[in-house]
Amino acid sequence: MLNESNLDQAFQALSDPARRNMLSRLSRGPASVSELAAPLRMSLPAVLQHLKSLEESGLVSTEKKGRVRTARLEGNAIAEAEQWLTDRRTEWEARADRLESFLATLQEKGE
């Protein structure tokens, strides 16, 4: 479960295009650091820095076997950040719906 401070870190991690690129890759399955780095035009230390930020946010976990570090998406953490937005959107839509039926009632009364 992501608490407020985890949400801070998760959304912060999501605010960078290179990190979103890495998350998109990982949503299709685990990947090594070099696989994550391949499409990105940046140095390996920069890639590792982004990966560290993703790990600290809880959106990604990594495991090292021998010389290869493998990263995988933590789907549940993604789902929790998504849920925060879903809750806001549904509340906003419910209000928009109520407003619409209220205005329709006013119009009927006016006719």
Next chain:
Amino acid sequence: MLNESNLDQAFQALSDPARRNMLSRLSRGPASVSELAAPLRMSLPAVLQHLKSLEESGLVSTEKKGRVRTARLEGNAIAEAEQWLTDRRTEWEARADRLESFLATLQEKGE
């Protein structure tokens, strides 16, 4: 439609608890700056700074009438940030499902 740079700003805006508090309030309907500031323990300039960051991200719009600035949620922008996460999660879940049926097939063959 949020492009990559908009997504950067939207997720950046979401990474702060005071700004998420303001978005939660606005999901229930438009609010004045003082209504937004009421539950937050911070100076008015700090609140205005957060509101500016929300406006620049596209998640919120504001309108000034007389001396009152009213903010409202841009539900479609919230929905687009949500959609980015939904796409990643569903891709991740589809892969997890495929993996599960593959393992089930292996097990059947082994029996």
